[in-house]
Amino acid sequence: MRFLRNCIWMFLILSMLNVSMGSAETRIRCASTTSTQNSGLFDYLLPIFERETGIKVDVVAVGTGAALEIGKRGDADVVFVHAKEDELRLVKEGYFVNRHDVMYNDFIIVGPPDDPAGVKELRSASEAFRKISRVKAPFVSRGDNSGTHKKELKIWRKAGINPGGNRWYLEVGQGMGKTLRIANEKRAYTLTDRGTWLALKDKERFDLEIMVEGDKMLFNQYGVMAVNPERHPHVKYKEAMRFINFLISEKGQRAIAGFRDSRGNQLFYPDAKGFKR
Amino acid sequence: MNEILLAFRKAFYLIISLDRELIEIVSLSLCVSLTAILIASVTGIISASLLAFRRFPMRGLIINLLNTFMGLPPVVVGLLLYLILSRSGPLGFLGLLYTPSAMLIAQAILAFPIIAAMSYSSINSVSPDIRLAALGLGATRVQASIAVVRDARYGIISSVMAGLGRVMAEVGAVLIVGGNIAGYTRVMTTTIALEYDKGNFSLAIALGIILLLISLCINSVMYLLQRRVSK
Amino acid sequence: MNLTMKNVSKSYGGCVAIEDCTLTIKPGTFNAIIGPNGSGKSTLLRIASLLEEPDRGEVTYSDSTGVLKKDISLRRRIAVVLAGNTLFNDTVFNNVAYGLRIRGYKRHIISDKVHDILGRFQLSDRARRNVRTLSTGEAQRVVVARALVTEPWYLFLDEPTASLDPVNTELIEAVLREYSFRDGMTIVMITHNMFQAKRLADRIIFMYRGRIIEDADSSRFFTSPEDELARRFISGDMVW
Numbered sequence: 001m002r003f004l005r006n007c008i009w010m011f012l013i014l015s016m017l018n019v020s021m022g023s024a025e026t027r028i029r030c031a032s033t034t035s036t037q038n039s040g041l042f043d044y045l046l047p048i049f050e051r052e053t054g055i056k057v058d059v060v061a062v063g064t065g066a067a068l069e070i071g072k073r074g075d076a077d078v079v080f081v082h083a084k085e086d087e088l089r090l091v092k093e094g095y096f097v098n099r100h101d102v103m104y105n106d107f108i109i110v111g112p113p114d115d116p117a118g119v120k121e122l123r124s125a126s127e128a129f130r131k132i133s134r135v136k137a138p139f140v141s142r143g144d145n146s147g148t149h150k151k152e153l154k155i156w157r158k159a160g161i162n163p164g165g166n167r168w169y170l171e172v173g174q175g176m177g178k179t180l181r182i183a184n185e186k187r188a189y190t191l192t193d194r195g196t197w198l199a200l201k202d203k204e205r206f207d208l209e210i211m212v213e214g215d216k217m218l219f220n221q222y223g224v225m226a227v228n229p230e231r232h233p234h235v236k237y238k239e240a241m242r243f244i245n246f247l248i249s250e251k252g253q254r255a256i257a258g259f260r261d262s263r264g265n266q267l268f269y270p271d272a273k274g275f276k277r
Numbered sequence: 278m279n280e281i282l283l284a285f286r287k288a289f290y291l292i293i294s295l296d297r298e299l300i301e302i303v304s305l306s307l308c309v310s311l312t313a314i315l316i317a318s319v320t321g322i323i324s325a326s327l328l329a330f331r332r333f334p335m336r337g338l339i340i341n342l343l344n345t346f347m348g349l350p351p352v353v354v355g356l357l358l359y360l361i362l363s364r365s366g367p368l369g370f371l372g373l374l375y376t377p378s379a380m381l382i383a384q385a386i387l388a389f390p391i392i393a394a395m396s397y398s399s400i401n402s403v404s405p406d407i408r409l410a411a412l413g414l415g416a417t418r419v420q421a422s423i424a425v426v427r428d429a430r431y432g433i434i435s436s437v438m439a440g441l442g443r444v445m446a447e448v449g450a451v452l453i454v455g456g457n458i459a460g461y462t463r464v465m466t467t468t469i470a471l472e473y474d475k476g477n478f479s480l481a482i483a484l485g486i487i488l489l490l491i492s493l494c495i496n497s498v499m500y501l502l503q504r505r506v507s508k
Numbered sequence: 509m510n511l512t513m514k515n516v517s518k519s520y521g522g523c524v525a526i527e528d529c530t531l532t533i534k535p536g537t538f539n540a541i542i543g544p545n546g547s548g549k550s551t552l553l554r555i556a557s558l559l560e561e562p563d564r565g566e567v568t569y570s571d572s573t574g575v576l577k578k579d580i581s582l583r584r585r586i587a588v589v590l591a592g593n594t595l596f597n598d599t600v601f602n603n604v605a606y607g608l609r610i611r612g613y614k615r616h617i618i619s620d621k622v623h624d625i626l627g628r629f630q631l632s633d634r635a636r637r638n639v640r641t642l643s644t645g646e647a648q649r650v651v652v653a654r655a656l657v658t659e660p661w662y663l664f665l666d667e668p669t670a671s672l673d674p675v676n677t678e679l680i681e682a683v684l685r686e687y688s689f690r691d692g693m694t695i696v697m698i699t700h701n702m703f704q705a706k707r708l709a710d711r712i713i714f715m716y717r718g719r720i721i722e723d724a725d726s727s728r729f730f731t732s733p734e735d736e737l738a739r740r741f742i743s744g745d746m747v748w
Contacts, residue, residue, distance in 0.1 A: 075363050
């Protein structure tokens with residue numbers, strides 16, 4: 001009994017030590033999106049950065065809306081998301097500084113192979129959305145204020161349609177993977193980033209096909225920016241800038257270009273200013 | 278069906294290969310949850326005793342609130358705690374957000390009402406004669422209260438187990454205040470949620486199986502402890 | 509050490525339990541409280557043993573130096589055996605050791621004293637058992653042993669042998685008598701058993717409807733009670 005009690009105490013003391021020791025090294029916090037994290041890009045990129053600088057990057061992966069909010073509140077040092085207009089606006093409002101384009105990939109519209117709305121191989125995303133709404137084919141929306149969701153809403157706006165409140169328009173409020181799963185079950189169309197689509201379509205044997213791709217509107221720009229140290233003096237601005245500079249450096253850009261998912265697909269294309277593709 | 282079988286195989290391989298990342302995740306889960314439970318138990322049992330032995334204003338209201346908070350949605354706790362611990366929040370200067378300590382606090386908050394309310398009801402169900410008997414043997418008021426709490430120990434141990442069960446299985450709150458940072462605040466449940474997001478269903482279930490096995494171990498230890506106490 | 513109760517009254521929620529009870533208990537005496545159910549015996553016992561406060565009147569313990577303060581050191585000279593099974597859910601040993609532990613005795617002293625008293629109550633082989641596994645007789649022996657082990661000056665017992673068989677009753681009575689005669693322990697015991705009162709007590713306190721009706725030496729009480737009610741009670745004529 002006494003021995004057991006001692007063991008428990010030892011364990012608890014050790015565990016406390018363990019918990020408090022974690023903060024000894026230099027680490028910065030990066031708020032980013034689930035799609036970036038789930039693609040495996042960070043698992044590949046961050047060790048390279050850590051080897052080079054000794055700085056550990058803690059990634060908090062949430063939706064784009066939440067990531068920007070976390071940055072605005074000063075709960076992260078750097079934000080790495082894909083909502084260029086919002087990013088630029090927040091820089092202008094003084095929440096962030098030093099925003100840079102880092103890479104891009106693209107969105108695609110996927111849907112059931114029998115294509116009830118007849119949108120396959122259309123060149124225009126907004127045209128496709130218009131057709132979907134005309135036949136009231138089911139469409140699954142992220143509905144979570146994420147970068148993808150914002151992009152989707154922009155396309156609806158361009159198509160001149162307000163889809164909200166219609167029975168065929170399902171706002172699920174979930175991440176991309178879950179949204180694809182729901183679209184698959186509901187035989188619905190949805191907008192997805194190519195990375196998540198490539199990562200999941202074989203693994204989960206989705207009965208969906210790419211309907212529309214290549215529209216300029218579907219371009220998905222990723223950017224990185226530092227939390228403004230004047231607004232939040234506690235942020236590790238110097239280390240954050242080293243991370244940003246790494247991402248847009250020759251070395252960082254090449255690393256991004258070299259990243260492949262487990263099936264050998266390239267998911268991100270570097271496009272920082274001055275980097276030649 | 279195939280995927281479930283695959284999950285069991287994966288769980289088995291993960292366990293026998295002593296995967297380093299898995300061990301880190303498991304030990305962090307245990308550290309955070311057990312420390313949270315320790316804190317919640319000490320505060321919860323003391324609160325339960327005060328509620329049972331002292332008469333003070335708002336006592337009924339507090340008991341009612343405790344019972345209500347037993348069903349507190351973890352996500353709400355997580356969000357409130359996030360707003361409090363955020364750099365822009367009242368306790369932001371502590372820099373606790375996205376650390377294991379934040380998860381520990383969230384879990385302690387979730388476990389506290391369970392332990393306090395269940396302990397209170399088991400202390401209350403001890404016959405009032407026990408307290409009187411202790412006083413009649415020369416106990417001080419505090420000693421008599423301790424005797425009653427001791428008599429309720431099986432119920433109290435059950436309440437601690439229930440609290441532990443809740444925090445070990447909890448994902449909503451730790452995801453928000455911990456951030457699921459790889460190698461730092463990633464615990465069993467957030468890993469399971471992440472692997473589900475990534476579509477690694479069998480790995481997610483494998484981790485779930487391991488989580489269950491750990492709970493089984495803890496429960497067995499507690500059961501043995503309880504038996505030794507009762508002998 | 510004298511126990512004096514003066515004009516003590518107590519009611520529970522408007523229901524009078526005892527009314528205007530006056531009583532002196534002399535050191536070293538064996539006192540039996542008898543009377544029908546609901547006559548206020550248990551209330552009197554709890555107030556006399558300082559477990560409860562009276563509504564009116566006063567309870568004092570005094571010695572040659574004067575009235576004693578009702579603090580923990582006085583309460584530790586008093587032990588109470590309440591009616592029914594009031595054992596802690598624990599082993600026999602831990603139950604009996606309780607009174608000694610809260611007094612801060614050393615481990616080996618506790619162990620010696622507990623085993624000694626368990627021997628007297630023929631419970632030595634039960635020490636490690638949980639009290640829930642005991643028979644009624646054994647459990648009641650533990651209850652009495654738990655109080656006696658603290659070696660109180662005043663021992664209060666509320667029907668300690670109710671529903672026990674003659675063998676168990678005999679055993680408990682023998683030990684009580686021993687403590688009373690040998691150590692001069694003052695004992696106040698509630699009993700329904702007239703023969704037991706006769707066997708053990710030097711003095712009988714007869715209660716009826718919350719009042720002390722008769723308070724007399726045992727020999728006189730049983731031979732020539734002053735009160736009519738008491739007479740009917742002993743002769744078995746009383747119907748209630």
